[in-house]
Amino acid sequence: MHGVNNRGRCVGIQKFPFLLAHAFIFELAMAGAVHAKQVSADATGIQADTVPVVDIKGGQTDVQARREFIAGKIVIGRASIEASGANNVQELLRKEPAVTISANGRLGLMGLPGYTQVLIDGVAAPAGKEPLELDVTHVESIEIVKSSLAEFGPYGSAGTINIISRKAKRLKTVTQLRLGALAGGSEHGSNFSWSTNRAEAGSPWIFAAQVSAGSQTRSDDSSVSVRRWFDDAPAVVQQVGSTTGWTRTDRLSLGGTVSWEAGRRHVLEFDPGLLWFKVSNRGVESDTWSAPQSRPHMVFSDGGSPLTTLSLPLKWTFRPDRQSKLILRLLSSHYHLTRDNNRLEAYIDAPDQLRQSPRSSHNRGNTIKLDYTRTIGAHDIKTGASVVQSRSSNEFAYLLDGVADASLQVLGNRRDVRDCRFSAFAQDEWRVNKVLGVNLGLSGERRTTDIDEGIYGGSSKFTSWAPSGHVSWKLPGVTERHLRLGLARTLTAPFLDQLTGRPTINPLAPCAPGACGQNSIAYADTAGQPKLRPEKTAGLNLAYEHYIGDDSIITLEAFSRHIDGLIGTDIQLENVPWSALPRYVARPANLGTARSHGLSLEAQLQLRELWKASPDMNLHGSVTLAHSSVSTVPGPDNRLADQSRWSAKFGGSHAVAGLPLKLNVDANWTPSGWVRSTATRKLYTSRRSELSSQAIWTFASGWRAKFTFDHTLSGDATRIESFFAEDADFERRSVRPSRDRFRFDLEAKL
Incomplete structure (x- = not known):
């Protein structure tokens, strides 16, 4: 290429x-x-x-399935998904011991959400589709690997979360239904999901369909204050403000499968999907300034962002014999987004101004993926190749009081992006004997991204090779114990928004009619960096797994990562095309090298496997300790963003004897702390503690009712940003109150 x-x-x-x-x-x-x-x-x-029919044993637990994978793959099966009481993937993963929660609520592995790859059916989600927001109605299982596997490509330095979509199954016809309502101090909403699977004995056709929909409205308020220091002089309060508003989210997701079996060798599947998503918002900002000149003291804002994604995947499976399988996937996806943002700004020393920034985005993508697997003796060999081509067009407008804003005309009104990827992998999982297994793989990708946006533009090209190796050793003894070692080299590619040069003007340092003035480091504009390079990471994982029965496991794991070309955010005073005066701009940059290492302890226990007379209770939890440092950032606190020094979670479920009642409890903790991401910026986040309790009552008819209560133990969320410039230092402090919420769901299998 x-x-x-x-x-x-x-x-x-x-x-x-x-x-x-x-x-x-x-x-x-x-x-x-x-x-x-x-x-x-x-x-x-x-x-x-003829090809013999393979007999797959049913009833295998998730823990039993985990033993079979050399790379220590964690599986959350459909039975566990239904028993969890979760409504979407994010709620489900928050309960999983291997998944960590950062101080800002992001999910990841080993405390590194930005380095955790999330896939759907082994490939990146179509544009506009957020995997963690998927309703579990559309999910068959989830795979988690805390390292790199060649079959998942060269990405995912902290690991991969692979979501397996629900497909048509050759089983009796079954239909599931869920109705739900949500209420709380700041939000309310409703949701609906329905799924069906229809198969007739002797027919080559199978049909399945899933529908989920919901609407949620959340009110929000926050306060902010900004202080400024000049050398050793006392701090001056520059801004005191508050924001109130609400956000409404409406969604509709449709999915289905039509499957046709041509004999025992061929299966053809068509899995169309449609996602419609709309976010509407309205808010009021009130600010008091120490120097109010040319700064709005009141802002009324509203906007809407409807999004539509259509995916049309076709899959053909061919089994030449019982030892091999060939899968060809064709995927065409389309994505359309329109975004309207309106800001009415009121000034003390000037007339009111209406700023509007409508935007339209359209993306078309095509994927061809070919995978081949074959078993040769003790070797399970997988190979594959894929081509991904996508093209997106974006149209922008900047209006001031209904006419084009002359100060921003230099940015142009269009951006076109063409992206091309060619990837391939080969992987051999070799079971040397009953106690030793080896997984060796190599994946690679060549990628070219061309960006055309008027005065900006450029091309990003790179080729990556990612070798990986895993060893699993079953220790001798009556109790099943495993040692696992994983070594991998991975890549973290820049996102498209990190490569585009088009800026976002800080709304609290807006451009005056016809010209952009100077801003301060606390009110920096944001823009991408077309010359950004991918990160390269070398990783090591060493784990000890202690199995207890069919449903219990304790895991102790050490991990280490070395990152070259770390991507972070740097703020600099620049001469920019959209302003006659220099302005501060926050851009992504390659900051140097970083190191991260840590230790995690995870447990999943069925008490009756430890003590037969105990109640019917499951316990799960984890503790993760982590340390990281960035070479080019002065200490202390020069850690990787979003990785806390430690995090913990604990949960359990209990089936009440004599009653059709199940109780679930889950809690997580993340400490407060500072992170210095660059020499010019430092960020503090308050501690995060959450508690979720749930009661599930199953009726004789098969219906079940779920009562869920989410409570924040840590109180209001505080965020402090410190900025360091040559002329002055700034501190921005924002506080967002937390509120409890209650949810009720009614489910049935019809």
Whole structure:
């Protein structure tokens, strides 16, 4: 691949789709020949060779499944998903011991949410689709690996969370329904989900469908204060403000599967999906300034962002024999977003101004993915290759009192992006004997991103190779114990927003009509960096797993990461095209090297496996300790963003004897602390403590009612940002109150 031409096609790999098409035709020809052989054999009374039916044993627990993976893959199966009481993927993962929660609520592995890869069916989610917001109605299982596997590509330095979508199954017809309502001190809403699976005995056709919808309104208020220091002089309060408002989120998700089995060798699946999502908001900001000139003292804002995503995946599975499988996936996705932002600003020394910034985005993507697996003796071999091509167009407008804002005309009104990726992998999972297993793999990707946005633009190109190796050793003894070692080299690629040069003007340091003035470091604009390079990470994981029965496990794991070309945010005073005077701009930058290491203890215990006379109770929890440092940032507190010094979670479930009642409790803690991300910025977040309790009552008819109460133990959330400039230092302190909420859900299998 040598680039992307003007039409957005990947030069040098255009022939790949045609090769796949030829392979598809060739395999169909083979299938036809085999079918003819079977018909001929039946006519002559001779039995042709057939593929034996593989008997998959049911009833395997998630812990039992975990033992089979050399790389220590954690599996959350459908039975565990239904028993969890969670409504979406994020709620489910918050209960999982291996998943950590950062001080700002982000989920990740090893305390590194920014380095955790989240996939859907082994590939990145289509544009506009947030995997963690998926309703569990659309989820069959979730896989978690706290290292890198070649089959998941060269990304995910902290690991991968792979969400497996629900597909049609050859089982009896079943329909599930859920109705829910949410209420609390600051939010209310409702949700609905429905799924069905229909299969007729003897029919080659299977049908499945899932529908989920919901609406949620959240009111929010916060306060902010900004202080400024000049050398050794006392601090001056520059701004005191408050914000009140509400946000409404409406969503509708449709998914389905049509599956056709052509004999025992071929399965063709079509899994269309539609997501509609709209966020509406309205707010009022009130500010008091020490120097009110050219600064709004009151702002009335409103906006809306409707989003539509359509995905059309087609999957063909061919089984030449019981030892091998070929899967061809074709995916076409379309994404459309419109965004309206309106700000009416009231000034003391000037007339009111109405600022509007409508935006429209459209994305089209196509993916071709071919995977082949084969078992040769003790080796399970996987290989694959894929091509991803996408093109997006964005249109912008900057209006001041209904006419184009002359100060921002230099930015232009359009951005076109063409992205092309070619990736391949090979992986061998070798079970040397009953106690030793080895997983070796290599994945690579070549990627070109061309950005055209008027005065900005450029091209980002890189090629990456990511080797990985895992060793699993079953220790001798009556109790099953495993030692696992993982080594991997991975990549973290910049996001598109980190590569685009188009700025976002700080609304509290707006441009005056016809010209942009100077801002301060506390009110910096934000923009991307077209020359940003990917991060490269070397990682090591060493884990000891102690299994107790079929449902209990204790894991002690040490981990280490070395990151080259760390991507962070740097704030500098720059000469910029949109202002005649220098302005402070926050941009992503490669800051140098970083190191992170830590230790985690995780437990998942079924008490009756420890003590037979105990109540029917499950306990789970984890504690993670982590330390990190960034070479180019002065200490102390020069840690990786979002990685806390420690985090903990604890939970349990109890089936009440004699009653159709199950109780669930989950809690998590993250400490307060400072993180110095660059020489010019330091951030403090207050401690985070949450408690969620749930009661599930199952009726004789099969319906069940869920009562969930979420409570914040840590009180209001405080955030402090300190900025350091040559002329002055600033401190911005914001406080956001926390509120409890209650949710009721009614579920049934029909």
